[in-house]
Amino acid sequence: MHEMSVVSGILESVIPVAREAGASRVCTVHLRIGDMREVVPEAMELAWEVLSEEDPLTLGCTFTVEEVRPRSRCLACGAMFPHDRFHCRCPECGSAETELMAGRELDIISIEIETPDDNDKMGTGQNPSVSAL
């Protein structure tokens, strides 16, 4: 269940950025997660549901995941090769001296936010995203 830590890490990074940009709501968070990580997007959903409700800014916010296939570089022959989670040895020369170049990503790529227009701001002072619904 370290998805809780992962999701709180995401929200901790996203909320200040969104607030600084004057967002009234964060709609979507785009993530990039490598296959060599132990993060299961399905398991993140529950943590997401719980933690995203803690701040009105992320209420109802969703996330997308771009999965990254592992890719390594052979330190012996220089070959770059894609592989699965189990096969890290160089398929060209058989060397064990390989370095993982991609597949351990755990990044926030971007966020989609809503910002109130000037007209909205002059209204009732209520959260514009609520009235927009």
Next chain:
Amino acid sequence: MSEQTLTIESPILNRNERLAQQLRERFRASGTYVVNVLSSPGSGKTSTILATNERLRDRYRAAVIEGDIASDVDAQTMKEAGLPAVQINTGGLCHLEGNVISQAVDALDAGVGLEHIDIIFIENVGNLVCPVDFDLGENLAVMILSVPEGDDKPVKYPGIFQHAGAQLLNKVDVAPAFDFDLDAYHSVLDELNPRAPRFAVSARTGEGMDAWCAWLAEQIEAARA
């Protein structure tokens, strides 16, 4: 209402990675080598740390950070063996993170002084999944698999075996009682993590412990050079 996309491009575990980096710098400054010990519950992390310390204590002064969901059983065991130990109770959290390690290191620093510690063993929470994603600023992550758990664990939990810088196969003294297929274990690791050295050990009988400790001492010396 207008919509816009903001590019962030930052690691999700940014805070943990920053803490890990700070810890790494702190360990480097004090000349302390840190080993993050990973395994399932019951694989023999505590007894392996004790058996390792027994062989290295003439050369290196060790301390232990114990991570458990609850209790201070392991820290008491370490203290009885004469090792400075700090217990972390995660209260349900399935892994250790940089913030609690920082606090534990502060406690060790206040107690015996970090500069007097050559090696810290971090006994992570027994778990084959979650600890992998949390850098603790360690020099080495060592994975302990024990014979009774079966040879299929690397196939079932590839992440942790791929991540480890050394693999210990513990409890080899009881191998005759179990159907542990050593060839299968090696052939999976040959592909999954061919770089990490493997040691077949028994923390209880001492079998294989000298080879593991000699290799570990080499790593400590190499880090100091």
